[in-house]
Amino acid sequence: MVNNYLPSVGGVEFHVAALAKQLASLGARVTVFCLDNTTPSELDSNPRIVRFPCSPAVGGVLAWPWPGTSRKIRRMLSDGSVTAISTHTRFFPMSLIGVRLARRLGVPGIHTEHGSAAVKGVSPLVALASNLVDRTMGRLVLRGASRVLCISDGAREFVRDLAGVEGEVFHNAIDTAAFTAAPADTAGTTGPAGTAARNRLVYVGRIVPGKGWDLALATAEQLAVDHPEMELHIVGDGTDRTALASRAAASPLAERVVIHGQQPPARIAELLQGSVFLNPTTLSEGFQTTLLEAVAAGAAVVSTPVGAARYLLEAGADVRLADAADPGAWVENVRAALDSPAAPPAKALVDSFDWKRRAAEYLAVINSVRNS
Template sequence: MVNNYLPSVGGVEFHVAALAKQLAGLGVRVTVFCLDNDTPSQLESNPRIVRLTCTPAVGGVLAWPWPGTSRQIRRILKEAPVTAISTHTRFFPMSLIGARLARRLGVPCIHTEHGSAAVKGVSPLVGLASKLIDRTVGRLVLRGASRVLCISEGARDFVRNLAGVDGEVFHNAIDTGAFTAGGTGRQNRVVYVGRIVPGKGWELALATAEQLAGDYPQMELHIVGDGTDRTTLAARAAASPLADRVIIHGQQPPARIAELLRGSVFLNPTTLSEGFQTTLLEAVAAGAAVVSTPVGAARYLLAEGADIRLVEAKDPDAWVDNVRAALDSPAEPPAAALVDSFDWKSRAAEYLAVVDSLRPGT
């Protein structure tokens, strides 16, 4: 039960799609309910995708289901018994519908929390509204869940502080095979992968590359992603002294992202309230050196032995120094066991074990 699903793209969307696919591969019948006015449902597949009509989305992210959506979902679910309901991120309306529907059906609700703090990078009015939603809808969802999974230690702390609920860490995952295949030879390439929106730090990535351009005449900056700042980025890049070496790719499939990351220096200058970023997992699996703000996933991966340098976003000189060091020194290859721990196959089996533990008689 999610607000947004593919073809919408983002961390939560990719997480839910990968989890649904892997659970289906384990023999589970999966139905995804989401809000989407434009994309047809896929009713014959597994996972089955049921797209429901909704209001226009605020910021392209937050839409509301129309009245009667819960009844519509209940009618669809009468076709077969329901084992459990899965919800994702506390403030989405579909998470609240999922929690309430689980109570009515007498089945467990497993909630996965992807946020580690209140929403950042928004206007004061939106920030105030988001806090009110957290303290009302968010608490109802978290307290109403049978089990709360948190994709990082920071998310677990946030859940405890917001709702007094003790969650358990359930780290994000990736298809590791897509990123470990192929060589990881050293490349004179700096890569940013993420949304092109305020707070994600694309400006710092560009400014850092500009400072290093003279010392590394073959260096290129590759920017992968899309968002509300895409036009501003294009204008800034066109006026940059690095203009002929800035490549703006837009959204790319995993195979192309993996190709760009191999042997590169990956920049993660975000200042937003991140969960457990899959882009960091992808970069480490692909053999990239990573320079990142000290978000939870970066701290975790550094403690596990990954080649990561942590730098505060407010220190641009330190960013230049650390990216220079990463360009000069090939990345240390990650331990195979660490990369294996990222894979969705093992994570989906862990999720299914949680579902089984909540079934009657287990």
């Protein structure tokens, strides 16, 4: 039970869609209840997608179901076939409905928390409102769930601080085959001992304040002279798209900056292979799947010290950390990554964050709660 689902795009939407698909592939019958005023339901598929009308979404994200939605869902689940209810992110109204329905139906309510801090990068008024939601509805969701899964250590600490609930880490995951199978292209020139030298910088993410696209561009400009073959590829869209285009057009690196907009996973995989992936975010991130995708594709990663980056560094991935407030450190870390030979990641590491494995772990969590 989620507020937003595909075709809406975002980290939570991709997580839920992948989890639902993999659970179905393991033999579970999955229904996704979500809010959507335009996309029709898909009632004959597995996962089955049931969409309910809702209020206009605040910021394109937070909508409210119309009165009676909870009653309609309960009637649909009254045949007793439901074995668990899955909710995602504490501040969505559908998460509260899901947790309460799980209790009324006597089934496990498994909540996955994707946030690792209060909302950042917003106006003071929005920050005040989101903090109020966290301390009311957010606490009700976290305290009402049978089990709380957290997609990073940071999320687990946040859940503990906000609601006094001990969650367990359940890392985000990806379809690793979609990135490890990317075809080789001209991402690099031949380097020492036949290895590929990196000459492509890639930013994948929303083009919004706080995600760091401006730092990515500024870093590339500082390295342009010493790396004449280097290009910067920016993938994504958002409210700063016009500002990005204007800034890039005026840049001395203008002819080597490519703004792609939204791209399918296959194209993103091609761009990531053998590249240096830039993640200069200062927002409250959960466990960013783009970092997993970059590592799976053989990219070196330079990131602010967010949870996913620290985890991958400790796991032995080619990751360098730099604070967003230190542009000099960004330049030197990206320079070191460009000068390092491109090499495939360890297979065991990549296998560890594949969705097939994670979905089986999710079923095990459900069974453990049902049997406890």
